[in-house]
Amino acid sequence: MSGPNTEYDPVQVTPLDEEHVTAMREQALAAIAGAGDLEELRAVRTEHAGDRSPLALANREIGALPPQARKDAGRRVGQARKDLTTALAARQAELEVEAEARMIDEEAVDVTLPWDRRPAGARHPITMLSERIADVFVAMGWEVAEGPLVEAEWLNFDALNLGADHPARTMQDTFWTEPAEHHLVLRTQTSPVQARTMLTRTPPIYVVSPGRVFRTDEYDATHSPMFHQVEGLVVDEGITMAHLKGTLDHFAASMFGDGITTRFRPSYFPFTEPSAEVDLRCFVCRGLAPAVADCRTCKGEGWIEWGGCGVVNPRVLVACGVDAERFTGFAFGMGIDRTLMFRHGVSDMRDMFEGDVRFSTAFGSDL
Structure with missing residues (x-):
């Protein structure tokens, strides 16, 4: 083996x-x-x-x-x-x-070579200005609030003390959606955002709300059925008209330069009491004689109408669940489109909405 x-x-x-x-x-x-x-x-x-x-x-x-x-x-x-x-x-x-x-x-790129044949786009100046306005208030410690464009009738009118017979509810001022029994509208102002904020939060409240709004206006050089507003709301203890005046003076100086202030003229708004129209000191002649007499911007007045404001009506506070005995507040609203026209000499509002990129590129990348 x-x-x-x-x-x-x-x-x-x-x-x-x-x-x-x-x-x-x-x-x-x-x-x-x-x-x-x-x-x-x-x-x-x-x-x-x-x-x-x-x-x-x-x-x-x-x-x-x-x-x-x-x-x-x-x-x-x-x-x-x-x-x-x-x-x-x-x-x-x-x-x-x-x-x-x-x-x-x-793969090195020569940045000095001629750029592409396709022209570059541009951010819209309304968008840039809205962001700049928001930055002004965020720097003051405020918050930015947003809301839907299609709004409930109660939030757009009733909560803001606009009664059932108020003329703003009619078809001449408001876009209503169908069916009517849903009680929905295209918001006529950004004030419903303020109502939503008060309903969901407790004071102190410091918010600013820029955004689009809709009204049945004619479409011409100074009006549009779709435009932009910025509204501010403060609800806290001990708030007065003096706080409102100081806030708007700071806002005006941030938009139009140092030394530009505001003045109040008595007015009426259902959601504020007392209420005032806000005038802006003319940023061209600055309201100083003899330049004011020949100023085409303010037409010799020395002041330019800018928006509305006032102390929040206690009825609005109560409707939104805020203790009106303890808290007071102020609110204001200005047109962003109108502010852009003032700042940059835009004479025709339609230029903002026609979609011509040449209008946007003229503003560069910063306002």
């Missing part, structure tokens, strides 16, 4: 002899060094270090060796494969650096 084969038969395991393993290793290292880019290196990795590479196939032959020969063969093949792994990692790092440098060079 014959015993186990303990003899090393070099004929059966030629791929594992030292000379053959060295040759495969040198061939693979040469291919790695000769790879010119990452794509070529990937091909070399598959050919010389993949599952079907010569060294991988040789490694499978180790199990066929007698026990005393396996250790040396395993060491030779393992060291060769380790050398390949190290060389592949080093060469990949080199090629990645080269590829990045080449990309930076090839």
Whole structure:
């Protein structure tokens, strides 16, 4: 009975002899060094270090060796494969650096070259001015509040002390949605945002609400059925008209320059009592003689009508769940479109809404 084969038969395991393993290793290292880019290196990795590479196939032959020969063969093949792994990692790092440098060079953009044939767009000046106004009040510690364009009749009118017989509810002033029994309107002012704020929050409240509003006005140089307003609301303890005056003077100076102040003229609004029209000191002649006499901006008055304001009517506070015995407040509203016309000498409101990009690009990227 014959015993186990303990003899090393070099004929059966030629791929594992030292000379053959060295040759495969040198061939693979040469291919790695000769790879010119990452794509070529990937091909070399598959050919010389993949599952079907010569060294991988040789490694499978180790199990066929007698026990005393396996250790040396395993060491030779393992060291060769380790050398390949190290060389592949080093060469990949080199090629990645080269590829990045080449990309930076090839994809560099000459910013001095003529720009694309397609003209660039521009942000609308109404949008930019709305954001600038919001920034003025945020810097004072206020918050920006928003609301829906389609508003409930109660929030747009009743909560603001506009009774059922108020003329503003008629079709001559308001866009009503169908069906009528839903009692929805396109908001005629941003004041419903103030009502929503008081209904959902407790004082102190300091909010400003810029946005689009809708009324059935004629579309001409000074009117539009869709325009933009900014309204402010403060509800806190001890609020007076003096706080309102100081706030509007700061707002006016932020929009039209230092030294521009406001004045109040007695008026009537259902949601404020007392109420006032806000006039803006003319930013051209600054209300100073003799320039005021010839000023075409204010037409010799020295003042320009800007908006409305007043102390929040206690009925509005009660309707919105605020304790009118403890808290008082003020509110104001100005036209953003009108402010833009004042600031930049826009003579025709229709220019703002016709979609001509040349109008927007004239204002640049900052107002």
